[in-house]
Amino acid sequence: MYSATQIRDLPGLIGQTVTVYGWVATTRPKGKIAFTVLRDGTGYLQCVAVKQELGEQAWETVHQLTQETSLAVTGEVREDKRSPGGVELGVQSLTILGGSTDFPISKKEHGTAFLFEQRHLWLRSRRQVAIMRIRNEVVQAIRDFYYQRDFTLVDTPLLTGAVGESAGTLFETEYFDLGKAYLAQTGQLYVEAAAAALGKVYCFGPTFRAERSKTRRHLTEFWMVEPEVAWNDSDDNMKLQEDFVSYVVERCLERCREPLEVLERDRTRLEQVTPPFPRVSYTDAIEKLKQAGCDVRWGQDLGGDDETTLAQMFDRPVFVYDYPREVKAFYMKQNPEDPRTVKCNDCLAPEGYGEIIGGSQREDDHDLLLGRIREEGLPEEAYGWYLDLRRYGTFIHSGFGLGVERTVAWISGVPHVREVIAFPRMMTRLYP
Amino acid sequence: MYSATQIRDLPGLIGQTVTVYGWVATTRPKGKIAFTVLRDGTGYLQCVAVKQELGEQAWETVHQLTQETSLAVTGEVREDKRSPGGVELGVQSLTILGGSTDFPISKKEHGTAFLFEQRHLWLRSRRQVAIMRIRNEVVQAIRDFYYQRDFTLVDTPLLTGAVGESAGTLFETEYFDLGKAYLAQTGQLYVEAAAAALGKVYCFGPTFRAERSKTRRHLTEFWMVEPEVAWNDSDDNMKLQEDFVSYVVERCLERCREPLEVLERDRTRLEQVTPPFPRVSYTDAIEKLKQAGCDVRWGQDLGGDDETTLAQMFDRPVFVYDYPREVKAFYMKQNPEDPRTVKCNDCLAPEGYGEIIGGSQREDDHDLLLGRIREEGLPEEAYGWYLDLRRYGTFIHSGFGLGVERTVAWISGVPHVREVIAFPRMMTRLYP
Numbered sequence: 133m134y135s136a137t138q139i140r141d142l143p144g145l146i147g148q149t150v151t152v153y154g155w156v157a158t159t160r161p162k163g164k165i166a167f168t169v170l171r172d173g174t175g176y177l178q179c180v181a182v183k184q185e186l187g188e189q190a191w192e193t194v195h196q197l198t199q200e201t202s203l204a205v206t207g208e209v210r211e212d213k214r215s216p217g218g219v220e221l222g223v224q225s226l227t228i229l230g231g232s233t234d235f236p237i238s239k240k241e242h243g244t245a246f247l248f249e250q251r252h253l254w255l256r257s258r259r260q261v262a263i264m265r266i267r268n269e270v271v272q273a274i275r276d277f278y279y280q281r282d283f284t285l286v287d288t289p290l291l292t293g294a295v296g297e298s299a300g301t302l303f304e305t306e307y308f309d310l311g312k313a314y315l316a317q318t319g320q321l322y323v324e325a326a327a328a329a330l331g332k333v334y335c336f337g338p339t340f341r342a343e344r345s346k347t348r349r350h351l352t353e354f355w356m357v358e359p360e361v362a363w364n365d366s367d368d369n370m371k372l373q374e375d376f377v378s379y380v381v382e383r384c385l386e387r388c389r390e391p392l393e394v395l396e397r398d399r400t401r402l403e404q405v406t407p408p409f410p411r412v413s414y415t416d417a418i419e420k421l422k423q424a425g426c427d428v429r430w431g432q433d434l435g436g437d438d439e440t441t442l443a444q445m446f447d448r449p450v451f452v453y454d455y456p457r458e459v460k461a462f463y464m465k466q467n468p469e470d471p472r473t474v475k476c477n478d479c480l481a482p483e484g485y486g487e488i489i490g491g492s493q494r495e496d497d498h499d500l501l502l503g504r505i506r507e508e509g510l511p512e513e514a515y516g517w518y519l520d521l522r523r524y525g526t527f528i529h530s531g532f533g534l535g536v537e538r539t540v541a542w543i544s545g546v547p548h549v550r551e552v553i554a555f556p557r558m559m560t561r562l563y564p
Numbered sequence: 565m566y567s568a569t570q571i572r573d574l575p576g577l578i579g580q581t582v583t584v585y586g587w588v589a590t591t592r593p594k595g596k597i598a599f600t601v602l603r604d605g606t607g608y609l610q611c612v613a614v615k616q617e618l619g620e621q622a623w624e625t626v627h628q629l630t631q632e633t634s635l636a637v638t639g640e641v642r643e644d645k646r647s648p649g650g651v652e653l654g655v656q657s658l659t660i661l662g663g664s665t666d667f668p669i670s671k672k673e674h675g676t677a678f679l680f681e682q683r684h685l686w687l688r689s690r691r692q693v694a695i696m697r698i699r700n701e702v703v704q705a706i707r708d709f710y711y712q713r714d715f716t717l718v719d720t721p722l723l724t725g726a727v728g729e730s731a732g733t734l735f736e737t738e739y740f741d742l743g744k745a746y747l748a749q750t751g752q753l754y755v756e757a758a759a760a761a762l763g764k765v766y767c768f769g770p771t772f773r774a775e776r777s778k779t780r781r782h783l784t785e786f787w788m789v790e791p792e793v794a795w796n797d798s799d800d801n802m803k804l805q806e807d808f809v810s811y812v813v814e815r816c817l818e819r820c821r822e823p824l825e826v827l828e829r830d831r832t833r834l835e836q837v838t839p840p841f842p843r844v845s846y847t848d849a850i851e852k853l854k855q856a857g858c859d860v861r862w863g864q865d866l867g868g869d870d871e872t873t874l875a876q877m878f879d880r881p882v883f884v885y886d887y888p889r890e891v892k893a894f895y896m897k898q899n900p901e902d903p904r905t906v907k908c909n910d911c912l913a914p915e916g917y918g919e920i921i922g923g924s925q926r927e928d929d930h931d932l933l934l935g936r937i938r939e940e941g942l943p944e945e946a947y948g949w950y951l952d953l954r955r956y957g958t959f960i961h962s963g964f965g966l967g968v969e970r971t972v973a974w975i976s977g978v979p980h981v982r983e984v985i986a987f988p989r990m991m992t993r994l995y996p
Contacts, residue, residue, distance in 0.1 A: 173763025202957035230958030252757035252949045303737045325684035331605025517996035525634035526662030564949035
């Protein structure tokens with residue numbers, strides 16, 4: 133395989149005889165001719181077997197093929213304008229490598245619970261392959277964006293001491309003789325330390341929420357990318373976000389044409405995603421929502437429905453900035469112009485997808501930060517190292533976290549995040 | 565900052581007046597002239613302040629600078645051939661942004677325990693910055709290698725059910741109402757399922773070992789990349805490995821010239837890392853080790869010292885293949901030519917770094933695999949989905965895992981893996 137022929141490469145090999153390895157997607161013998169569609173992960177290939185041209189034995193083998201039988205098939209690559217790749221294979225010989233009896237997933241409708249129980253096999257479907265390809269492109273685009281802009285990747289730890297946003301939603305485990313460790317919900321505090329060493333940094337890894345939540349936007353385990361930039365204020369932070377999100381969307385439009393087609397994604401909605409993104413202060417957002425008939429008041433966090441309503445007023449992602457400090461995390465910088473608020477922003481995706489980014493400028497004043505830690509009743513000793521960043525050459529800095537699954541769901545046009553990760557973890561699912 | 569001047573860019577701005585933000589690395593007032601070296605994560609810049617050219621107040625400010633004071637400094641970029649970047653800054657004005665009193669890490673020697681306790685500040689040192697840059701390059705090179713070769717990234721779950729190599733070394737946590745979940749030691753079984761969907765896949769994320777181990781090659785939490793390829797046999801697998809490792813080393817040689825210099829890495833040793841790598845069967849390796857005076861016998865696993873001895877016989881990484889099945893995992897393919905062994909390989913890095921890769925062709929025969937699961941006393945029901953891959957179109961496939969920290973340590977020439985990750989997790993360390 134390492135040097136074998138892949139279906140993706142066949143359009144360049146018309147007239148040649150090749151051997152392809154793959155699995156049967158569909159098979160349809162019709163009298164003296166049989167049409168078998170083979171998939172190998174790089175594409176789909178129609179193989180045409182003609183009784184007269186095959187020996188008796190090979191023709192019998194063709195009739196033994198079932199969905200997901202694995203085989204090696206040798207034949208001539210022929211032009212065929214009606215086929216998706218523009219080619220088909222004229223079968224000369226074939227060998228069954230692995231049989232497949234009663235493959236559990238067929239063309240008929242299956243329930244969601246059943247499909248997730250069969251996730252290891254469901255991944256082979258055309259729709260799931262398309263989603264995985266888009267996810268692959270999104271992740272590589274993220275990596276490329278930061279690499280090309282001279283950010284340094286800093287992998288932050290998942291096993292952490294008592295540092296977390298909200299202890300009630302943490303998974304915990306015994307850690308040797310050191311007591312309990314918690315699974316990180318963010319790498320942010322660590323990348324702040326790294327930003328003082330390297331200037332522009334990011335972390336990108338899995339994070340965990342032990343929340344008893346069952347919405348279409350929540351997973352127990354999901355991936356998040358968190359850039360942090362020394363000397364960036366809240367305004368710079370939003371500029372970075374809009375450039376970043378636009379880049380990722382553009383990469384998918386450019387390089388995921390076929391998967392987006394499989395998913396019947398409306399490309400025109402994605403083509404509108406270019407900077408600058410509209411910016412609405414939290415205070416203005418509350419007014420807009422009131423005018424739209426929502427039951428909100430200043431001081432409350434925005435709910436999922438409020439976000440959807442607000443996002444629907446714009447044709448591209450929208451920033452909502454400077455929230456009340458009560459509804460946001462302790463490390464966000466107090467707004468000098470209105471100390472009831474903090475210098476932060478969310479980024480809401482259109483089409484009902486809601487929050488994909490939360491970001492902020494960080495509190496860089498040692499005493500204000502210490503005050504907030506005490507106000508929240510957080511364990512001061514666990515934050516000693518974090519306070520050090522404000523003791524030794526404190527610096528303006530800001531950053532954000534973008535949720536990969538929400539972003540992939542939005543770009544793919546898939547309603548539920550559980551479908552955009554290979555083996556989703558939810559309150560009720562730990563298998564396969 | 566998002567559009568501000570970075571030290572790295574100054575050589576192209578000679579003659580211009582710029583403002584740079586950064587931290588004081590060293591400062592040295594000498595009578596009527598002061599030399600301050602500023603670092604900003606992209607480089608180091610000598611700032612020259614002359615009393616006569618500065619106002620009284622600014623000259624006083626220069627004398628208040630201490631190690632790690634953060635400041636904004638404005639001045640003219642001047643050519644200076646003796647400086648590392650070829651430029652220095654003629655200071656016109658400066659503003660202290662954050663003071664720094666008694667920064668804990670100075671030029672003097674510190675103990676290792678102390679430095680790891682101060683890891684959040686130690687990261688600012690020239691050596692640590694160099695290591696982080698090499699790690700950044702290694703990770704991006706890994707991503708690029710697979711992306712360019714049309715592998716699809718498949719992020720595998722870290723929270724898993726009772727599927728693991730050795731339950732004794734797993735971290736466990738309560739998972740809602742589903743009982744215990746375990747932190748994954750590998751994503752391999754999952755990428756095997758994905759390979760049947762997508763052909764060529766890889767996962768790349770953190771993994772965990774709850775081992776009471778304190779060697780210089782072990783971390784509790786480390787990153788691993790695991791490619792898996794449908795239709796690749798053990799031989800193809802080694803070809804992929806040697807191309808891959810050579811690519812990563814070459815990228816670092818090309819793009820990490822300066823960090824490698826900071827670490828005084830002998831480049832000539834890395835330049836030898838080109839394919840093909842020598843291949844030694846386990847059986848031959850035992851003979852070679854006996855001849856070298858090692859106390860080994862056929863059937864035992866190789867120890868760290870044996871690996872070092874063996875690796876020293878070669879000028880580049882070496883493959884040891886086809887180990888006895890007793891010392892390897894249940895999923896490795898039985899060797900048809902010698903059923904006492906399995907189709908697997910380790911890859912040993914030179915210069916005493918030892919194993920950086922473990923890989924194998926996977927058992928693709930349903931009954932042989934089921935037999936091994938029973939032999940090992942593994943919970944059969946947990947492997948139902950894994951056995952399904954052999955029920956529905958089984959396929960030859962192979963893959964491997966490369967440990968990122970061991971690879972970065974080797975390329976950097978750093979003796980201990982704990983220094984090549986920003987916030988290492990070890991038996992005795994969970995902070996910062």
